[in-house]
Amino acid sequence: MSLLRLRDDTAMPLYQQLEEQIHALIMSGALPTGAVLPAERQLAENLGVSRVTIQRAYAALRQRNLLSSQGRKGFLVRSRPEQVHPGMDRLKGFTEEMRELGKVPSSRVTERAIVHDRSISSIFGLPSTAPILKLTRIRCGDDIAMSREVAWYNLKAVPALEHGDLSGSVYAFLADEAGARLVRCEQTIEATMPTAEECRIFDFDEPSPCLLIKRHSFSDAGVMIEYVEGLFRGDMYSYRLKLRT
Structure with missing residues (x-):
């Protein structure tokens, strides 16, 4: 002092x-x-x-x-988690991203259900009665909770997702097991504050700014397969971009 x-x-x-x-x-x-x-x-x-x-x-x-x-x-x-600096130069899932950063990825599924949600169906351009797979996971790197991810998947386009093993990389499952490799996405990033539940997941004493990333992902046939809302810890993530003229 x-x-x-x-x-x-x-x-x-x-x-x-x-x-x-x-x-x-x-x-x-x-x-x-x-x-x-x-x-x-x-x-x-x-x-x-x-x-x-x-x-x-x-x-x-x-x-x-x-x-x-x-x-x-x-x-x-307090102990300070090591900050990661992932790039945003190509489409990749959390598992691949963690491995590229030298961390051991893991996930904990907290919800998996078939839902009928009018607002989510409209995002996919599907009827309100269309079945959608909702998957909520806590994503960890080296056993540290780094993000809470809520994802919805188009079961009409990829029915194998309903009973598939999604404990690991969903992107790998889509490419290797379901024949629906994701090739492009539209993504937005915005600042937000975590809820009380998310503070508990991230071990925050008080709410701390986080990054909310929303992603629409498409197959090579141009079909939207995935919509994700991922909340990422602001104290651990610093994204880098490479821009060219």
Whole structure:
């Protein structure tokens, strides 16, 4: 804490200066995992600022999942998951992406059901009575929950999905078992906040910004096979793009 220096010659609020300085110390390793930061009152007295300033800085760091409260003892620096930097240069599933990044992929199916959903059917351009396979999974890399994925599949186009083994890569199953390899997709990425259930899945003390990726995937025959809404941890994912003129 002796490294903290608050300035009065800048427009940046004191709490934000404090937040950014502590964040930098954590990222550099100067404040390692398990380090205990002073309680709010103590740090406020040491720095000569109001307790509200410390509360706002600590609250912001907790939202970034960098600190956890230890009550009167202060705040503990949390372990930081290793961030991944997947590319977006081609269509690939989560399993393939994790292997390319040197991680061991795994999935936990939390829901698998045949549904009749008017709104989802309309996305596929199917009648409201069309059967759709809904598959909800927690996707992990090296046993760390990285995304919660809700996917819907066109059973009219790929009936083998209804009883197929989808415990592994669905993309591999489609290509190798069902003869319906996915060749292109339309994808959007937007920022969102996780629900209470998703915070529990990601082990968040407080909601932290995540990436919501929506994907429409098509076979080589131009038939839409998959619609996915995947919530990805914002503290672990940093996508990179290569653009050319």
